[in-house]
Amino acid sequence: MEENQQPVFKIEKLYVKDLSLEVPNAPAVFMEQANPAINVELGTQANAVGDGFYEVTLKVTVTAKIEEGDKILFLVEAAQAGVFQLRNVPQQDIEAILMIGCANILFPYAREAVSDATIRAGFQPVMLAPVNFEALFAARQEELSKQQPKIEVPIQ
Numbered sequence: 001m002e003e004n005q006q007p008v009f010k011i012e013k014l015y016v017k018d019l020s021l022e023v024p025n026a027p028a029v030f031m032e033q034a035n036p037a038i039n040v041e042l043g044t045q046a047n048a049v050g051d052g053f054y055e056v057t058l059k060v061t062v063t064a065k066i067e068e069g070d071k072i073l074f075l076v077e078a079a080q081a082g083v084f085q086l087r088n089v090p091q092q093d094i095e096a097i098l099m100i101g102c103a104n105i106l107f108p109y110a111r112e113a114v115s116d117a118t119i120r121a122g123f124q125p126v127m128l129a130p131v132n133f134e135a136l137f138a139a140r141q142e143e144l145s146k147q148q149p150k151i152e153v154p155i156q
Contacts, residue, residue, distance in 0.1 A: 008052075008087035009097065014109060017057055018079035021117045022072075029066075029073045030122060036064040036073050040128060042136075046098040049083065054094075056102040057081040060110045062118075062126050076117045076126070080110035096137060103133040 023029065041061040049055045058080050064073040084102050086094060107128075115125040 005088050007089050008085060009089070009101070010085040011105065012053065012083040012085055014080070014082045014106070016078065016109075016113055017081040018059075018077065019113055019117065020075075020077040021121055022075040023121050024072055024075075026122075029071065032066055032071075032073070034066045034068065037067050038126060039063045039065070042131060044099050044103045044133070044136075046095070046102070052085055052087045054084050054086060054098055054102075055081055056084060056098050056106065058103050058106040058110050060114055060128065062114055062128075064123070064126070074118065074121050074123060076114050076121075078110050078113040078117065080106045080113060082106055099137045099140075100133045103131075107131060107133075 039062070043059045044056065045059070046054055046056045060076075060078045060080070062074075062076045064075075065071060066073060082102060082105065084098070086097060089097065107130075111128045115127060118124070118126045
């Protein structure tokens with residue numbers, strides 16, 4: 001009997017791994033009239049969790065500050081994760097699938113978690129702009145290729 005060698009990509013589970021909200025200067029920040037400066041940081045991490053199973057975590061950190069005085073309005077950290085099954089996929093393609101394809105699947109959920117958290121904190125929702133994970137992955141690969149290890153040869 002011939003085995004099915006078709007590539008398999010399956011979402012096993014999507015979940016919020018971590019969600020944190022801080023409003024360190026409440027209630028005084030609700031009296032501020034200035035427009036906040038919003039800073040967004042993204043990070044993606046993938047780990048094998050079994051034969052053909054991978055956990056991918058997309059971490060989003062959003063910091064809102066009032067420009068005068070650097071007073072923090074709020075800080076939201078959301079780690080949206082998923083377990084994905086990959087089978088019969090060439091080894092050289094797995095990292096790209098995890099860091100691009102899976103990150104694209106997780107992003108709308110992370111975006112919703114951040115928006116919901118900011119509303120619950122009493123602020124206007126933060127709507128994260130779409131992210132090009134393919135470009136981020138390509139930039140990261142290029143950065144890594146430039147970081148060739150230096151070999152030092154002792155002088156005799």
